[in-house]
Every structure is written in structure tokens, then in C-alpha cells.
Amino acid sequence: xxxxxxxxxxxxxxxxxxxxxxxxxxxxxxxxxxxxxxxxxxxxxxxxxxxxxxxxxxxxxxxxxxxxxxxxxxxxxxxxxxxxxxxxxxxxxxxxxxxxxxxxxxxxxxxxxxxxxxxxxxxxxxxxxxxxxxxxxxxxxxxxxxxxxxxxxxxxxxxxxxxxxxxxxxxxxxxxxxxxxxxxxxxxxxxxxxxxxxxxxxxxxxxxxxxxxxxxxxxxxxxxxxxxxxxxxxxxxxxxxxxxxxxxxxxxxxxxxxxxxx
Amino acid sequence: xxxxxxxxxxxxxxxxxxxxxxxxxxxxxxxxxxxxxxxxxxxxxxxxxxxxxxxxxxxxxxxxxxxxxxxxxxxxxxxxxxxxxxxxxxxxxxxxxxxxxxxxxxxxxxxxxxxxxxxxxxxxxxxxxxxxxxxxxxxxxxxxxxxxxxxxxxxxxxxxxxxxxxxxxxxxxxxxxxxxxxxxxxxxxxxxxxxxxxxxxxxxxxxxxxxxxxxxxxxxxxxxxxxxxxxxxxxxxxxxxxxxxxxxxxxxxxxxxxxxxxxxxxxxxxxxxxxxxxxxxxxxxxxxxxxxxxxxxxxxxxxxxxxxxxxxxxxxxxxxxxxxxxxxxxxxxxxxxxxxxxxxxxxxxxxxxxxxxxxxxxxxxxxxxxxxxxxxxxxxxxxxxxxxxxxxxxxxxxxxxxxxxxxxxxx
Numbered sequence: 001x002x003x004x005x006x007x008x009x010x011x012x013x014x015x016x017x018x019x020x021x022x023x024x025x026x027x028x029x030x031x032x033x034x035x036x037x038x039x040x041x042x043x044x045x046x047x048x049x050x051x052x053x054x055x056x057x058x059x060x061x062x063x064x065x066x067x068x069x070x071x072x073x074x075x076x077x078x079x080x081x082x083x084x085x086x087x088x089x090x091x092x093x094x095x096x097x098x099x100x101x102x103x104x105x106x107x108x109x110x111x112x113x114x115x116x117x118x119x120x121x122x123x124x125x126x127x128x129x130x131x132x133x134x135x136x137x138x139x140x141x142x143x144x145x146x147x148x149x150x151x152x153x154x155x156x157x158x159x160x161x162x163x164x165x166x167x168x169x170x171x172x173x174x175x176x177x178x179x180x181x182x183x184x185x186x187x188x189x190x191x192x193x194x195x196x197x198x199x200x201x202x203x204x205x206x207x208x209x210x211x212x213x214x215x216x217x218x219x220x221x222x223x224x225x226x227x228x229x230x231x232x233x234x235x236x237x238x239x240x241x242x243x244x245x246x247x248x249x250x251x252x253x254x255x256x257x258x259x260x261x262x
Numbered sequence: 263x264x265x266x267x268x269x270x271x272x273x274x275x276x277x278x279x280x281x282x283x284x285x286x287x288x289x290x291x292x293x294x295x296x297x298x299x300x301x302x303x304x305x306x307x308x309x310x311x312x313x314x315x316x317x318x319x320x321x322x323x324x325x326x327x328x329x330x331x332x333x334x335x336x337x338x339x340x341x342x343x344x345x346x347x348x349x350x351x352x353x354x355x356x357x358x359x360x361x362x363x364x365x366x367x368x369x370x371x372x373x374x375x376x377x378x379x380x381x382x383x384x385x386x387x388x389x390x391x392x393x394x395x396x397x398x399x400x401x402x403x404x405x406x407x408x409x410x411x412x413x414x415x416x417x418x419x420x421x422x423x424x425x426x427x428x429x430x431x432x433x434x435x436x437x438x439x440x441x442x443x444x445x446x447x448x449x450x451x452x453x454x455x456x457x458x459x460x461x462x463x464x465x466x467x468x469x470x471x472x473x474x475x476x477x478x479x480x481x482x483x484x485x486x487x488x489x490x491x492x493x494x495x496x497x498x499x500x501x502x503x504x505x506x507x508x509x510x511x512x513x514x515x516x517x518x519x520x521x522x523x524x525x526x527x528x529x530x531x532x533x534x535x536x537x538x539x540x541x542x543x544x545x546x547x548x549x550x551x552x553x554x555x556x557x558x559x560x561x562x563x564x565x566x567x568x569x570x571x572x573x574x575x576x577x578x579x580x581x582x583x584x585x586x587x588x589x590x591x592x593x594x595x596x597x598x599x600x601x602x603x604x605x606x607x608x609x610x611x612x613x614x615x616x617x618x619x620x621x622x623x624x625x626x627x628x629x630x631x632x633x634x635x636x637x638x639x640x641x642x643x644x645x646x647x648x649x650x651x652x653x654x655x656x657x658x659x660x661x662x663x664x665x666x667x668x669x670x671x672x673x
Contacts, residue, residue, distance in 0.1 A: 058445065058450065058559055058574050060461075063458070071444070071445075074573065081571075103566075103568070104571060104572040104573075105572075107557065107570075107571060108571075128302075129300060130299060131301070131302050131305045132305075133289045151302075154302040155303070156302075156303050156464060156465075157302060157306060176302065178462075179303060179464065180303075181458045181462060
């Protein structure tokens with residue numbers, strides 16, 4: 001596949017990587033009051049792509065911060081079609097991925113959801129409770145619609161399975177940096193660089209580490225091995241606490257700066 | 263009698279193992295239901311668990327160790343009681359499978375002793391569990407004490423308030439009880455917390471799941487650990503119904519359904535015989551099969567109470583043990599295939615049944631099996647003259663405080 005054939009999310013990450021940079025993908029919970037403005041601010045702060053969460057009632061992969069933001073968004077009336085609709089009206093110059101749990105997609109209908117993503121200009125999906133074994137039906141629908149499915153790889157994943165995951169994966173590989181759920185951590189887990197290195201050995205896809213990347217310093221450290229980072233809870237905490245696009249953008253900018261310094 | 267029962271039960275178990283309630287297909291599928299919808303971090307652990315369970319279940323040493331614990335520690339076999347007074351009043355022969363007489367007060371101990379032994383065999387040092395009414399939590403805390411393992415139980419904040427006796431029992435047994443404070447703060451949220459814990463601790467922790475729920479291999483494994491209920495009951499019914507009875511089997515087998523573990527256990531003894539009706543009784547406010555549609559949560563595809571967007575609904579039941587918006591995938595399959603039927607009863611009917619059994623038979627049931635009883639009371643006309651078997655899955659001691667508030671000075 002030539003670079004011009006790549007779907008927007010992967011294309012953006014590969015462009016960053018081929019220019020010698022490291023990729024920054026902030027996560028934001030969709031449907032929070034003022035979330036579209038927050039997306040615009042984060043896009044202009046140096047994001048290579050943005051992961052938009054569609055909140056679910058029972059997010060088992062998420063820690064307290066994203067649980068709280070999900071509850072707030074749901075209380076504010078967030079729905080999958082509402083968020084996709086909101087995304088379709090945005091023009092922020094940065095490619096988008098959606099992250100949500102499989103039941104919302106299953107309920108919507110796999111084909112209909114994939115088509116709605118395309119209409120909303122979203123080129124990648126991340127479904128953390130849909131491992132390889134269960135990915136077949138969704139992936140068929142996503143492939144047919146032209147949506148990439150980002151698969152997760154964990155520190156517990158054996159080598160043989162890692163190869164099968166990256167084979168099925170598109171957009172980038174989401175390397176789970178530690179044993180645990182999303183949330184801020186004081187220091188970078190040793191497992192983060194290990195999983196990134198293992199993935200780099202088996203794939204040419206961009207390898208981004210997420211879960212437990214809480215500070216610009218941790219991001220820079222893991223990017224000694226990885227191609228980039230996904231930053232969720234640390235950003236979302238500031239979104240919920242400050243509700244200020246400016247201060248959230250400033251925080252995201254500090255990650256950009258740390259990654260650019262290398 | 264006990265040895266004889268045991269031998270006959272073993273013989274029957276071999277027959278049943280290959281039947282309707284058999285091993286799942288593919289990735290833990292019962293029909294279209296089941297599966298393994300979990301974060302990648304847990305998938306290798308579930309594969310390891312499946313392999314370990316298969317190995318242990320085929321190992322006579324493991325089986326013998328478990329059987330010995332079930333007999334000498336939990337008090338199996340549990341009796342079958344014929345309820346003459348209530349039966350006469352209702353117009354049919356009523357039998358109770360007395361899982362309420364097990365150590366710790368419910369059927370939950372069967373599964374927990376099996377899983378705790380398995381955890382030891384796998385070299386795990388810590389058990390985590392979710393609990394609704396607290397019966398599974400108490401059973402897990404008990405097994406952890408017995409086998410010298412660390413134990414943490416997640417329990418919804420609402421359930422902690424209404425089942426404070428069981429919270430104290432767990433702490434007395436040395437377990438830590440951590441409240442689940444998100445969502446509906448009941449069983450569903452306790453499962454979420456237990457899964458989140460396990461995602462972070464999977465290397466040394468064993469998740470002792472309390473029902474026929476969750477990702478493969480749990481729904482299958484937990485049912486196998488409860489199969490003993492059905493095999494014992496099948497033999498006991500044959501004896502109780504007498505040599506003159508044409509089949510030696512009851513006409514109807516009734517059990518309450520939250521996740522569905524006690525029902526799965528007793529159904530497994532009768533599912534192979536189409537003349538036996540199987541009835542699962544859900545609470546009106548937590549009727550995944552009655553009011554739900556297929557969905558995916560807690561690692562499985564099954565019937566699920568949810569809104570039009572797929573957000574999981576909060577169940578509302580007087581019984582903390584049945585206050586769950588989903589159901590085990592095998593029950594979803596048994597419902598779709600028509601082999602079992604699933605009915606709903608209201609809290610008010612349950613409160614009546616709770617008192618009725620207490621007064622007529624001197625057995626205070628847990629609120630959960632009182633659902634099964636409530637259904638047979640409502641259906642007494644269609645059940646007239648039949649032999650009806652109810653799985654009395656637990657005793658009501660834990661519910662007395664709550665019922666004191668409900669009934670007040672009406673007694």
C-alpha cells in the first residue's frame with residue numbers, strides 16, 4: 001500500500017513518523033458539555049490524531065477518571081449517534097478514531113456503525129473488549145466500509161498471538177503499557193517499553209503506547225522505543241476539572257513539546 | 263445411602279455430560295451466546311484457565327479432593343425434602359433440593375470450593391470475587407480461609423447496606439470487602455470492579471466468578487461445579503418417587519435466575535429428559551430473558567436489559583442476589599432453543615412466598631429461591647397433581663433484617 005492509499009488516521013501517524021517525529025494521540029470523552037470546542041483546542045495543540053470516546057455504562061477497561069467522565073457525558077445525554085453526528089460537523093484538520101465498548105456497536109449494528117463512522121469522517125475504531133477471537137464480524141463490516149480496526153496488545157500477550165494481532169490490526173497498534181486499567185500513574189511501568197519493543201519487532205504499523213502515560217516525561221521516555229503515545233486519563237482529568245479548552249490545549253502542548261525534544 | 267447415592271450420581275453424570283447441557287462449542291459458545299469479550303490483557307489468562315480446568319476436571323486426584331471437601335466440609339449430599347403441608351395446600355407434590363443446608367448457607371459453596379482448589383493448583387495466591395447478596399462472597403471468603411489465600415470481595419454499595427450481616431461474615435472470615443460505588447452500585451458494578459482488579463493483578467490473582475456468567479470458560483466451568491446439584495437430585499427423585507413411578511423423574515424443575523448458577527446446576531440433571539419441564543424464574547425488575555435483548559457485557563453475549571443505544575439498564579429487585587441485568591449465556595441458549603422456559607415474578611409475590619414456606623414447612627428461604635416458590639404458587643392450577651422440584655438454593659437468615667423492615671409489625 002502506498003502512502004497515498006492510507007486511511008487518514010494511519011496516514012497522519014506515518015507522516016509524523018517518517019519525518020522523524022513521535023506521534024501524539026490524545027483521548028477525549030465525547031458528549032461532555034463543550035466537547036467539540038475541546039476537540040478543536042486539542043487538535044491545534046499538536047495532536048496527530050484524536051481518539052474520541054463514546055461513553056458506555058460499564059467501561060471495564062477504564063479507571064476512575066474515565067468512568068467519571070463517561071458518567072458525566074451520559075448524564076448530559078451523550079449517545080453514539082449524537083457523538084458521530086457531532087463529529088461529522090467538525091472540521092479540525094486532524095484525523096479521528098472512536099473508542100468505545102462493543103455492546104454499543106453491536107446494538108447499533110456493525111454495518112450501520114461502520115457506515116456512520118465513514119459518514120462522520122472517522123477512519124479508525126478501538127474496541128477494548130473485542131479481542132481477536134471475537135473480532136471477525138465487526139472487522140468484516142469495518143473492512144467493507146473502509147474503517148480500520150485498531151487492536152490492543154497487552155504485556156500478557158504471548159509472542160505467537162502478538163503476530164496474529166498485528167496482522168488483523170489497522171491504523172496503529174495500541175500497546176497497553178501496563179497490567180491494569182486506564183488511569184494516571186506516578187512513573188512509567190517497565191512493561192511499557194517491553195511491549196513496544198516486542199511489537200516493533202513484528203510490525204511496520206505505528207506502535208503507540210497507551211494506559212498509564214500520564215506526563216510529558218513518561219511519554220518521551222516510552223518513545224525511546226515506541227512510535228508514539230495515547231494519553232487519556234491525564235488529559236480527561238483536566239477536562240473535567242478545568243472545563244477550559246485553553247488549559248487542556250496547553251497541557252497537550254506540553255506533550256508535543258516533550259516528544260519533539262525527544 | 264450416601265455411598266449408594268454417590269455411585270448412582272457418578273453414573274448419571276457420565277450420561278449427562280454428553281447431553282443438552284454439555285460442553286460449549288467454538289470460543290465458549292452456547293448456540294449464538296457466550297464468548298470471550300474481554301480486554302486483551304485477560305485473554306491469555308482465560309486460555310490458561312480453560313486449559314487448567316480441563317486438566318483438573320479430567321484428573322481423578324482433583325475430583326477426589328473436591329468430592330471429599332464437598333462431603334466433609336460442605337455437607338453434601340444435600341437432602342431432598344418433600345413438603346407435605348405446602349404441597350397439600352397447593353395441590354401438587356412439592357420437593358425441595360436443600361442447597362440451603364450446605365455450609366455457608368447456599369449452593370455457592372460448590373462452585374467456590376472447585377475454583378479455589380483450581381486456583382491453588384494454578385499457583386495463584388489471591389482470590390478476587392464479586393458478590394450481590396453476599397452468599398458468593400461469604401463462600402469465597404470461606405474457601406480462602408480454609409486454603410490460606412488472600413481474598414478481596416467487591417460488593418455494590420447498595421448491597422452492602424442491605425446485606426450487612428454477610429459483609430460482617432466476610433470480614434470475620436478474613437476477607438477484605440471493597441464497595442463498588444459506580445453505576446447502580448449493585449451486582450453489575452461489583453462484576454465491573456472485580457474485572458478491573460483482575461486486569462491489573464492477573465499474574466498472581468484468580469478471579470473466582472460467582473455465577474454462570476462472564477467470559478468463557480466461566481459459564482461452562484461454574485455449571486460443571488454445580489452439576490452435582492442436578493445429579494444428586496436426579497437420583498434422589500428416583501428414590502422419592504418410588505419404584506412405581508414410570509420415569510422416576512419430576513414433571514417440573516424450577517429454579518430462580520440471577521446469573522443462573524443454581525438453575526444451571528439443577529437443570530443439568532434433567533435437561534436430557536424432554537418430559538421434564540425446566541423453568542427459570544427471574545425477578546420482574548431484573549428479567550434479562552423476559553425483558554432484555556441480546557447484548558454484550560461482562561465478557562459474554564447474552565440477553566441483557568439495555569436501552570435503545572446499548573447502555574446497560576439498572577436492575578431493580580428486592581433480592582440482591584438476582585439484581586442483575588444480564589443472565590448466563592447458556593440460559594439464553596436454553597430459552598432460544600425452547601428447552602427451558604423463563605418466567606417472571608414480582609417482589610410482592612416473593613414476599614408472600616417467603617412467608618408461606620416459613621409458616622407451612624418451617625423453612626425460611628432466601629429471597630432468591632423464594633422467586634421459584636412464588637412462581638409455583640401462582641401456577642398452582644396448571645401444576646395440579648404434578649411432581650414439582652424446586653432448587654432451594656439458599657437459606658433466608660441473611661434476609662431476615664431486610665424482611666423485618668419490609669414486613670414491619672404486620673406479622
